[in-house]
Amino acid sequence: MGKSFYLVEFDNAAMDFPQTADSPAIVLATLNAKYIHASLGLRYLLANMDLHGCAGLRARTQLREFVIQQRPVQIVESLLALNPRVIGLGIYIWNVVETTQVVRLLKILRPDIKVVLGGPEVSFETESQEICRLADHVVTGWGDVSFPKLCRALLDGPRPLMKIIQGEQPPLEALALPYTDYTAEDLAKRLLYVEASRGCPFKCEFCLSSLDKTAWAFELDGFMAEMDALYRRGARNFKFVDRTFNLKVDFSVRILQFFLDRMAPDLFVHFEVVPDSLHERLKALIVQFPAGSLQFEVGIQSFNPEVQQRISRRQDNDKTAENLRWLVNESQAHVHADLIFGLPGETLESFAAGFDRLHDLAPHEIQFGILKRLRGTPITRHTVDFAMAYDPQTPYTILQTSTIDFTTMQRIQRFARYWEMIANSGRFALALQLLLSPGSAFGHFLAFSDWLWQTTGKTHEFAYEKLVDLLYAHLTSMRGLAQGEVLTALTADYQGSGARGRPQCLSTAPGAAAKENPQAVAQENRRAERQFRHLSQHREAIQKAAAAA
Ligand code: B12
Ligand code: SF4
Secondary structure (H helix, E strand, C coil): CCHHHEECCCCCHHHHCCCCCCCCCEEEEEEECCCCECCHHHHHHHHCHHHHCCCCCHHHEEEEEEECCCCHHHHHHHHHHCCCCEEEEECCCCCHHHHHHHHHHHHHHCCCCEEEEECHHHCCCHHHCHHHHHCCEEEECCCCCHHHHHHHHHHHCCEECCCEEECCCCCHHHCCCCHHHCCHHHHHHCEEEECCEEECCCCCCCCHHHHCCCEEECCHHHHHHHHHHHHHCCCCEEEECCCCCCCCHHHHHHHHHHHHHCCCCCCEEEEEECCCCCCHHHHHHHCCCCCCCEEEEEEEECCCHHHHHHCCCCCCHHHHHHHHHHHHHHCCCEEEEEEEECCCCCCHHHHHHHHHHHHHCCCCEEEEEECECCCCCHHHHHCCCCCCEECCCCCCEEEECCCCCHHHHHHHHHHHHHHHHHCCCCCCHHHHHHHHCCCCHHHHHHHHHHHHHHHHCCCCCCCHHHHHHHHHHHHHHHCCCCHHHHHHHHHHHHHHCCCCCCCHHHCCCCCHHHHHCHHHHHHHHHHHHHHCCCCCHHHHHHHHHHCCC
């Protein structure tokens, strides 16, 4: 921002609401997807208020986090009770609808309070968004430097002239790190987001990080010192938001070694990795992590070379398969592999082939995503050629393409939902083996998904016991499998989960079938132990939350 953007003028509109000694001048707020997710972006802004704003600005700033399930009017009540002069709001795809209502109410009640927006959802296409129209200022891109500067100007003048401000992107060494802003409550109850690098050198067109051009690393000594301080304060759940953790090997080695040196029964670390590059030095460290301590999110997205090329995703599929196989078989890491349905030119058949290939590699979870058109992403260049129709409402999900009609897209939406419920829940390990083989796992699950929808007309609110009965009905009556075999698997799954209800199909002789097959029970126990090693429900929630991005 140059000086020419300012008018020398003060805004005294807040006179009717005089600030008291306790009122913060600035409130930084956001609506998280769930309480367990702590906002790293806002903590960066807070940490840089003095450095890039002016001395004392941080002490005049308070952080307030809400969740999207809260009513906007209550959020507004909490914000107004603080009587700030500036409210900065972090806007993301998951909160833009709710936050638009928050801003609308704020502007009705206290038009004098300056509302500043920032975050990925308002960094592009600002002109078409209601929330941007309602706000006083929008900072696009990084906010660490520009938000403090803007606040200084809003509080002390000269008044900023520009509504849309392109966020400055300084070298990372110029930023104060935010980790001391995680509170004791954050450490105890929430997933701690940390960032050893920003940006991504790849160009996958559906992804916002494709606009970054490169990845920038934080100075490692300083970063590790912050991790050490967090660990000493009791932090045990770390999620790295680095887009490509495993690219800079020296860097990744040091981070993995850091956690290995501090291994504890409750330590949990999550990384996102690119699948086709796994250096031997990394493997040598990965194998040393005990079960339950390490989780990898491996982006596969598509195994279709034509589609990969079309969306500018560079990926060596053979190397990817080899690395995935290694991770699953040789390490104890929990592996989540991501696939996206609905990419331009993908057909049901080509996707099914990719799904089956991935399923054969046996990652612990397949995260089944449906393509979304994120604001700013270059995937829009295919809109016309592939007749890509997206839902205009968040999260901008693909509705149909030239190769997938709407009806098929709906079927696959349900498949994704049921897959989450049945496969990724980890509650049906043995029954899944019956359901997904022989032949195409995708084909079998799609047939089950279609049947489940026709039978129940529901995609949500299934009791666990009801699912057991439904699986029993499908496997015996639709697939024609022997009742004893199905009961054995379902009994072992049900008992292994620790649930103590009484599904109808098992009620004749609960436990009897499992006793007939101790091998199945042992296998289930081993699987449960390896896949989860959940020390508590909280641990399970942390693992699930970490994998949700
Ligand atoms: C953590 C995370 C989540 C968490 C939610 C966290 C929360 N607080 O509730 C979970 C796991 C739930 C999640 C889910 C999803 N996510 Co997500 N997620 C992330 C992730 C990995 C990290 C965010 C982060 O902390 N970044 C680091 C900080 C430093 O960067 P930042 O948040 O962008 O903040 C900077 C600026 O944006 C700006 N800024 C931020 N706030 C403010 C406020 C003001 C006032 C100002 C001025 C500036 C400003 O300044 C900050 C510092 O420079 C990002 C990817 C990434 N690495 O960023 C994706 C990302 C945010 N997610 C994305 C998407 C698409 C999704 C999903 C739709 C994915 C899906 N399932 O299909 C879902 C939606 C969930 C839902 N319920 O609908 C997109 C966002 C697109 C968008 N327009 O918002 C991202 C960018 C991934 C990507 N590369 O495409 N996600
Ligand atoms: S999908 Fe992953 S590799 Fe591709 S641009 Fe996004 S962050 Fe980078």
